[in-house]
Amino acid sequence: MPPDQPLLDIRNLKVEYLTPRGPVRAVDDVSFALRPGEVVGLAGESGSGKSTIAHAILRILRPPALITAGQVLFNGQDVLEMNMAQLEQFRWREVSIVFQSAMNALNPVMRIRDQLLDVMQHHGISTAEAHQRAIRLFDLVGIDPQRLDAYPHQLSGGMRQRAVIAIALALDPPMLIMDEPTTALDVVVQKDILQQIASLRENLGFSILFITHDLSLLVEFSNHIAIMYAGEIVEKAPARELFDRPRHPYTLGLMNSFPSISGEKKKLTGIPGAPPDLVIPPTGCRFHPRCPQVMPICAEVLPVTKPFSADHTVACHLY
Amino acid sequence: MSQTPIPATQTTPERTGTPLLDVRHLTKHFPVSAIVRTRQVHAVEDVSFTVESGQVVALVGESGSGKSTTIRLIARLIPATGGEIFFHGRDVLITEQKQASLAYRRQVQMIFQDPFSSLNAVYTIEHHIARPLIIHKLTHSRQHLQQRVYELLSVVGLDPAPEIASRYPHQLSGGQRQRVAIARALAVDPKLILADEPISMLDVSIRMGILNLIEQLKEEHGIAYLYITHDLASARYIGDKIMVMYAGHMVEGGDCEEIMGNPAHPYTQLLLSAVPDPHAGLHTQKEIGARGEVPSLIDPLPGCLFAARCPKAMDICRQVMPGPTDVKPGHWVRCHLFGPGSKILSKEVV
C-alpha cells in the first residue's frame, strides 16, 4: 500500500436521526481522511456531530439513527457496504474505540482481567495467549498487572480509563477512535493519560481519531485538526497552522473561548447565541446567525469547502 | 491585603474591617456507614478563608478536594462537624444553629453546576424566579411580581423576557438555563453568591458569556462570589483571590495573579503544569514529577496528605500537617518548605 493512501477516508457522509419533529441532520456531507500513524483531531461542541461520526465509522449508532449517504473507506473497503460477518472482522481488529466515560464502558460486575480476556477470546485468541497479552497490555498502559483482578469500582478514574484503553488495544488495531477520553477526568490525570497515549503511539504506531471539545488539547496532541459545527466541517488544517492562522469565524470564536493561565489577561467574549436546531437548520451557512462577520450571501448559499493554503481548507464565504 | 487564615488565638487585621464572609477551621466529616459510625470520611478539614464584599474568590481543586462540600457547608445545605462561619461578623453556626434563617438565605444565594437539574422541569421559568420574591416578600402585587421577574430576566440577558418567562426548562438551552439560575439567585439582591462550577457543563463557546455576566453583576451590584472550579484558567479570568484545595485541606491562597505566576505549594505547581496550554506544547512544559493519586480521605494518616506524591517531601511532612505561613503579604501556603519547622510548631495551637 503506497504510504500516501489514507487509512481512513470518509467521503460525503450523512447521518440522520429520525425524531418526532422530523429528521435531524446530525452529520451533513462530511469528508476527511486519516493517514497511517497520524492523529486527527475532531473538535466541536454539543450537537456538532463529532460523536456521531465516531459511532458511524463503526456502525454502532442505535435507532433512530440512519446513515443516508457517503462512504467510509478503510484501506479502500467501504464499511457501509459490509455485511455482519465483515463488520465483525472490522470492529476492534481494524478500528476500536475508547469512550468518554470509563464507567459506562466497563462492566461493573466483571473483573478487568475477564473483560480483557472476553474481548480477545471472542476474536479467536487462545486463552493462554490472551493471558499473556493481558499482562503485557496492562504494563503498556501503565497499570500494575497485579491489579488485573480488580473490579472497575476499585480503580480510580484514571486507572479505569487506562483499562479501557488497554481493552481497545487488545487486538492491536491500526486505528483508535477516542471520543472525549479525558473529559471526565481531573486535569492532572488528564495530562498523565495523554502522555501515556503519546508514548503508546510511539511504541505501537496506531493512528488516532481524537474527538473533543477542548481545542487546547488538540493543538498539543494532533497532527491535523478538523473543526465541526452543526454537522459540518467548517475548517481543516494542520494543528499548528490552525492555531496560528485560524480563518473561519467559528474557529476564531472558539479560540476566543479559552482563557489562558499565563500571559496577558484579556477580555474574551466566546460566541453569542446557541448551537442551532438541527431539524430546521439555518439556511445557507449554519453559523451565520452567530457570525460576527456575516454577509448577505451567508444566509442564502451554503459555502463550499475551499483550500485556503496548502492543506488548509475553509468553508466560508469570506474566502 | 493580609489574607492569612488565623490560628485560633490570633486575629487578622483586615483591609476594610469585618469581611463579608469569614470561615474559620471549617470541618466536615461523613461517617462511612450510617450505623457503625467509627470510620469517617474527612471531606473538609480545618478550612479557613475570607471573602470581602464585592470580591470574587475562586476555590480551585480537583474532584475529591472538598470544594463542593465546602460550598454546601456555607450554603448551609449540610450541617458542619466543626468550625465557624462568620457572616457580617456573626457566627451563623451559633446564632442559627438548627437551620439557616430567612435573613441568611436572603443574603447568601447559590447557583449550581448542572443547568439541567437545577430547574424543576414541571414549572415555568416565571415560577422559578417568582418563588424567591414571594418567599422573601419582596413585591407587593401580582403586577409588581411579574414586572420584577421580567426585569431580572432582562438583566441576565434573556430577552424577550415575557416569552422566556412562559417557557419550561426543557425548552431552553443550557446557557439560557444557567442565566435563569443566575436571575433566580439575583432576585433577592444577595451579598454573596456561591457558584458551584457554573460553567463546566456548558458548551465551550457559551462559557465566556456566563463568566462575563458574573463579572458584570459583580461590578454593577457589588455582589461577592465564591466561585468553585477545577479549571484554573477560568479561575484566573474572574478571580480576585484564589484558594487551592487538596484532599479536604486548603493548601495555598492569596492574590490570583501572584499565585498563578508564583505558585508556592508543590501541588499548585503540579496543577498549573498540567493545564493544557496551546501557547506551550505537550513536551515543552516543565515536568513536575509527581505521580500517584489522591489518598483516601477515610481516617487519613497524619501529616500532609500530599506527602506521598510530593517530589520535595521531607520526614516532617509525613508527621505533622503544616500550618499556614506567609510567602509574602497576600500569599500564604501550608507547606513545610516555607518557614523553618520550629517557627511553625510554635505558632500551632493544639
Added chain:
Amino acid sequence: MNVNARLASSETAEGLKAAWREKIYSTQLGFFRRLFSQPKAVFGILILLIFLLMAVFAPLIAPGDPTRFVARPHQPPSVEHWLGTTGQGQDVFHQLVWGSRVSLFIGFTVGLLTTLIGLVIGMTAGYLGGIADGLINMFTNVFLILPAVPLLIILSSFLPPGTITVIFVLTVTGWAWSARVFRSQTLSLRCKDFVSAAEVSGERTPYIIFVEILPNMMSLVVSSFFGNVIYAILADAGLAFLGFEDVNTASWGSMLFWAQNNSALLQEAWWTFVPPGLCIALVAFATTMMIYAMDEITNPRLRSEKETMSVLKQYHVAAQRATPVVRKNAA
C-alpha cells in the same frame, strides 16, 4: 435480513422520513391523543369503562335484589336467566352486575387510600432522612414483613363483617409497599439540584416535598395507584372466597365462595364460577394494560425506539447490530 437496503425508488429515503413523520404526528397532539393511539391503553380504558358503567347502572341493567330466590338452583344459562342460576337459586347475571359495584368500589377506594398513605409516609421518610427516616422505615418494614394473608384473615375474623372492614383491612396490609417505593423515589429526587436550589431560596420543607418533588413523581404515583387497585381487587376476592367477608352480599368473591360451597365443579355448573372469575381477571388485566401504557407514554425513549423499528420494518430495513444504511441509488 438485509442490513443494507438499496432502495429502488430514489425517493424512498424521503418516503421513509415522511412515513415516519405521519406516524409520529399523534405524539405531538398531547397526552390524550397519545394515550388513545396505544392499543394497550384503549383496551384497558374500554374494559374499565364497561365495568364502571355496569356498576353505576346496575339497577337499570339488573333490577331487583340480586340475592333473592328466582328459580330452581343450578339452572344453566337460558333466555330468562342469561347466566343461569346459582346453587341458592339466585340469578347469576344479576349477582354479577351488582357484585361489580362492591368489587370495584372496594378496589378503587383501597387503591386510593393505600397510595395516599404510602405517599405521605414514604415521602416524609425519604425527605427527612436520618433518625426520622430510620424510625419510619422500621415501622414500614414491620408491615411489609407481616404475612398479609394471615393478617387479613385474623383482622377479618375479629372485626364485624362489612365493606368498611374490608377496606380497612386491605388498606392496613397494603400501604407499606407503596411507601417503600415512594421513599426510594423521593430519596433519589432529593439529591437533585432543584431541591437544593429550593432550600437555598428559603422554601419550607412541606412545600419542597409536595410542590417540588411530588409533581416529578406523578407517573410513578399513577402506576402505583393502578397496581394497588389490582392488589385490592384480587385480595378482596380472595378474602371473600375464603369466607372472611359478608357472604350474603353479592360480590364476585362471594359468588366464588358459594360456588365452591355448593360443589359447582361436581355439579358441572360452570356458569356459577366462570363469570365472576373472568370479571376479576379482566379488570385486573385491563388495569395492568393501563400501567404498561402509562409506562410507555411517560418514557419517551421506549416509545421512540419501538416506533422507529416499526417504520424501518415497513421499508424492509433491519437494524441488527449495525446502523442501517439507507441511501439513494449511487449515480
